[in-house]
Every structure is written in C-alpha cells, then in structure tokens.
Amino acid sequence: MTDNPRHSRANFRSSFVAFSIFLVALYWLVVATYPEFFIFNPFEEPSVLRQITLLISIVGWLVIAIVPGLALFAYAAGNSKLIPLLPFAALLWPISVVLNQIVLYARDSVWYFDYLVNSPVFIATDILLPALLIFVWQDLKDREGRHEA
DSSP: OOOOHHHHHHHHHHHHHHHHHHHHHHHHHHHHHOHHHHSOOGGGSSOHHHHHHHHHHHHHHHHHHHHHHHHHHHHHTTOOTTGGGHHHHHHHHHHHHHHHHHHHHHHHSOOOTTHHHHSTHHHIIIIIHHHHHHHHHHHHHHHHHHHHO
16 A cells, blocks of 8 residues: 555645644634724724734734635635735734733733633633644745655
C-alpha cells in the first residue's frame, strides 16, 4: 500500500476548509454571545484616544473574524495569495485589546484583564487562536517556500 500524494494533499487542504469554517463560526458565535462587548458606537466615548482604540478594536475583531477564514478557505482551494495576511489578521485584534487595556489603565488606574477569567472563551479568541494562526502561517510559509525551490 503506497501513499498517494494527491490524496494526502486533498486531506491536507480539506483540513483548512474545516479550520476556516471553525474560525469564522467561533468568532461570530462569540459576538452573538456577547453583543454588548462588540456592537457599540465608539464615538459615544468622550475621549478621542479611547475612540481611536475602540475603532482599532472593531477593525481588529472584524479582521480576525473574517480574514483568516477566507485565507485558509482560499488556500484549501489552491490559492495561497491571502496567506501573507495571516500574521496581520491574527495580531491586530490582540494588539487592539492590549492598547485598550493600556488606555483604560491610564484613565482608570485599573487593569481589566479579569474578563479572561470571567469569560474564558476569550482566552481562545484573544490568545490561543491568534497564536495558532501565527503557527499555521509560519508552517504554510515554510511549506510554500519548499514548493517554490
């Protein structure tokens, strides 16, 4: 019994279809679970700096909720052009969380990281999945580099 490279490649790519669907579903299920955390008007905040960090946060969440899923789905279809966007898509949201925490600390002298304990699903969305996306990006970047050589 020999390994068929076409079969293993199909399995490898189909795992990205499943992963992309999982990512998109998870992020949007979190939005559905905590709408007050994600659906807001940043311009209701009196501080311009806070408005900016909230806008970055909205963009960061939309990017991580959409771009990795699209990139991995496209990769599964044989198009790797979106793969270079993975690190940006993976890191914008966690960076925006940290920026918001810093701005809130400067304003209130309190860290608000207790949300990770109170709602542990955010450990997955804010830390684990972004780290996994960086790992996947690195692996795909290395894999694509081997194919080009």
